[in-house]
Amino acid sequence: xxxxxxxxxxxxxxxxxxAGAVDIDGSMSQAAFSSPLAIYASTITVDAGGTGVHVGGPxxxxxxxxxxxxxNVTITVEADVSLTRATSTVQMTAPTAIVTLGGDVTxxxxxxxxxxxxxxxxxxTGSDVGAVVTIDVQNGRVIDANADSSVxxxxxxxxxxxxxxxxxxxxxxxxxxxxxxPIVYVASPTGDVVADAxxxxxxxxxxxxxxxxxxxxSRRP
Numbered sequence: 010x011x012x013x014x015x016x017x018x019x020x021x022x023x024x025x026x027x028a029g030a031v032d033i034d035g036s037m038s039q040a041a042f043s044s045p046l047a048i049y050a051s052t053i054t055v056d057a058g059g060t061g062v063h064v065g066g067p068x069x070x071x072x073x074x075x076x077x078x079x080x081n082v083t084i085t086v087e088a089d090v091s092l093t094r095a096t097s098t099v100q101m102t103a104p105t106a107i108v109t110l111g112g113d114v115t116x117x118x119x120x121x122x123x124x125x126x127x128x129x130x131x132x133x134t135g136s137d138v139g140a141v142v143t144i145d146v147q148n149g150r151v152i153d154a155n156a157d158s159s160v161x162x163x164x165x166x167x168x169x170x171x172x173x174x175x176x177x178x179x180x181x182x183x184x185x186x187x188x189x190x191p192i193v194y195v196a197s198p199t200g201d202v203v204a205d206a207x208x209x210x211x212x213x214x215x216x217x218x219x220x221x222x223x224x225x226x227s228r229r230p
Contacts, residue, residue, distance in 0.1 A: 024095065028073065036059020037062045052074040052075050062080060062082045070092050072095065085110070087111035088110075096119045100124075116129075118145070120147075127153075128160075132163050142166070143167075151171050153184045153185060158183060169195050193212070
């Protein structure tokens with residue numbers, strides 16, 4: 010299949026409310042999507058199974074409802090990936106990965122919905138140099154889908170707007186998004202964000218008690 014564009018809305022550049030749902034077979038190969046792919050739909054699901062979806066160019070997934078990534082998504086050339094939700098969540102299933110070989114990644118949710126992310130790897134082949142990852146959930150939360158201590162995002166720079174998990178006494182930090190990037194920008198919808206450099210080599214971003222008690226991501230060295 011060559012590049013696809015399904016039911017976009019010419020007035021907004023996003024999915025139309027009349028668009029249908031799209032399921033992508035998780036075993037689709039590069040031969041199936043050998044060129045850029047743009048899908049505009051009511052909901053978009055990348056089904057689990059096989060070796061994952063391979064796309065030979067930029068990828069746009071734009072939905073009115075949920076975007077569910079249940080299989081690995083690999084961009085076989087350096088190219089950007091955009092996941093945009095108008096009214097609901099973006100959810101990656103553990104332990105899936107989005108790999109861009111140096112392309113930027115943008116994740117946007119609507120109505121302050123959550124983004125649950127597993128692994129986003131923007132590093133070029135054979136290099137630790139990545140690209141830019143931008144995450145905007147407004148008043149929603151960014152959550153680690155893997156719920157473990159491993160890195161979620163590899164990038165040259167990460168920008169995040171939104172909250173993390175609720176940070177209560179005795180709670181596990183496994184669901185906090187972990188990023189490995191030399192530049193990290195975090196914006197809280199309410200109040201300030203405090204960067205706390207710990208003895209473990211990580212920098213943690215927190216909202217003080219004056220705003221919602223939620224933890225933005227931590228950065229690993």
